[in-house]
Amino acid sequence: MRRITRIATVGIASAALALSATACGGKKSSDASSSSSSSSEAKSASAAIAYDVGGRGDQSFNDAAYAGLEKAEKDLKIKTAEAEPTEGESEADKVQRLTELARKGNNPVIGVGFSYAPAIEKVAKKFPNTTFGIIDDTSKTGPNIANLVFNEEQGSYLAGVAAAKASKTGTVGFIGGVEVPLIKKFQAGFEQGVKDTNPNAKVLSAYLTQPPDFSGFAKPDLGKAAAKGQLDGGADVIYAAAGLAGSGAIEAASTAGKWAIGVDSDQYNQPGLAKYKDHILTSVTKDVSLAVFDLIKSVKDGKPEAGEVRYGLDKNGVALADSNPQYKAMADVTAAVEKAKADIIAKKITVKTAP
Numbered sequence: 001m002r003r004i005t006r007i008a009t010v011g012i013a014s015a016a017l018a019l020s021a022t023a024c025g026g027k028k029s030s031d032a033s034s035s036s037s038s039s040s041e042a043k044s045a046s047a048a049i050a051y052d053v054g055g056r057g058d059q060s061f062n063d064a065a066y067a068g069l070e071k072a073e074k075d076l077k078i079k080t081a082e083a084e085p086t087e088g089e090s091e092a093d094k095v096q097r098l099t100e101l102a103r104k105g106n107n108p109v110i111g112v113g114f115s116y117a118p119a120i121e122k123v124a125k126k127f128p129n130t131t132f133g134i135i136d137d138t139s140k141t142g143p144n145i146a147n148l149v150f151n152e153e154q155g156s157y158l159a160g161v162a163a164a165k166a167s168k169t170g171t172v173g174f175i176g177g178v179e180v181p182l183i184k185k186f187q188a189g190f191e192q193g194v195k196d197t198n199p200n201a202k203v204l205s206a207y208l209t210q211p212p213d214f215s216g217f218a219k220p221d222l223g224k225a226a227a228k229g230q231l232d233g234g235a236d237v238i239y240a241a242a243g244l245a246g247s248g249a250i251e252a253a254s255t256a257g258k259w260a261i262g263v264d265s266d267q268y269n270q271p272g273l274a275k276y277k278d279h280i281l282t283s284v285t286k287d288v289s290l291a292v293f294d295l296i297k298s299v300k301d302g303k304p305e306a307g308e309v310r311y312g313l314d315k316n317g318v319a320l321a322d323s324n325p326q327y328k329a330m331a332d333v334t335a336a337v338e339k340a341k342a343d344i345i346a347k348k349i350t351v352k353t354a355p
Helices: 035-043 061-075 091-103 114-126 152-166 181-197 220-232 243-255 271-279 288-300 331-345
Strands: 007-009 046-050 079-083 109-111 132-135 145-150 171-178 202-209 237-241 259-264 280-286 307-311 318-320
Touching: 046 061, 046 091, 046 288, 061 079, 061 259, 061 280, 061 288, 079 091, 091 109, 091 114, 109 114, 114 132, 114 145, 132 288, 145 288, 152 171, 152 181, 152 237, 152 259, 152 280, 152 318, 152 331, 171 181, 171 220, 171 243, 181 202, 181 237, 181 331, 202 220, 220 237, 220 243, 237 243, 237 280, 243 259, 243 271, 259 271, 271 280, 288 307
Parallel strands: 046 079, 046 109, 109 132, 132 145, 145 307, 171 202, 171 237, 237 259, 259 280
Antiparallel strands: 007 079, 280 318
């Protein structure tokens, strides 16, 4: 389904997110262009996020960002706005989207995903008094740009430990949405964690698309097909770092009665994946919601963040979720994960960032 760009003012209460694109709808701002209310709006704090490929409702990366925006709206008593991507959009589309959000007085304006970096670099120069946040990128910097980044490889290492310990076949799978340096960090950490735990284990790795085709983050059918191929190859634990497409991999693993490992959000608790939750062993979480909230709060407090703001295991910025009771009951698995976590924090283990 082709997405339509929208900028919406969202209420404090929100409906449960669903996998369908309809979950990305929202309430239109009725007074954004009203001259009679412009002065009162100018005095009201407002923050905005522009979503990555897949949009809100992906049960993963974008939804984690939305959770931070929603929390800021509730806890900080501010207005919020959202903007959806369009299929196959250009950099000019992103520039226009960010420009519109900034012109309406939103501060900060946050781009969800590294693909926004070039556009943010351009727009930030035009609005020097507005703070711009870019998640998962440090390539573009500026005095009013906050680079919100994570040690994804560390969380993925823990997933590799869990996968190796939980696997009965000795074969596990990794699926990346698009073969870019960011997703290779997930792959590298996962593979290292598997091999450090079981040197004889086999890791099947695959990517759904190659840049500049980023649809690998948005198409569940691609994730499902890739997972089926790995299951046929003997994998009994599959870790997908593929955004919305990862839901297809989770479905395939669940249908086959095997384990899936989620990403970005705690996917065991995502409403749209409830049907498959019993087969979601754990998830590598990135506290994108915290990063979004922290940036919004820093602006509201008059001390806007800028430069690199990094979240790792030491700050619980990345973690391995333990929501599934079956995972908690695996004493040998959880013990191995906790030891690995402690060793990484103590710098006894250095996790690779490239395969």
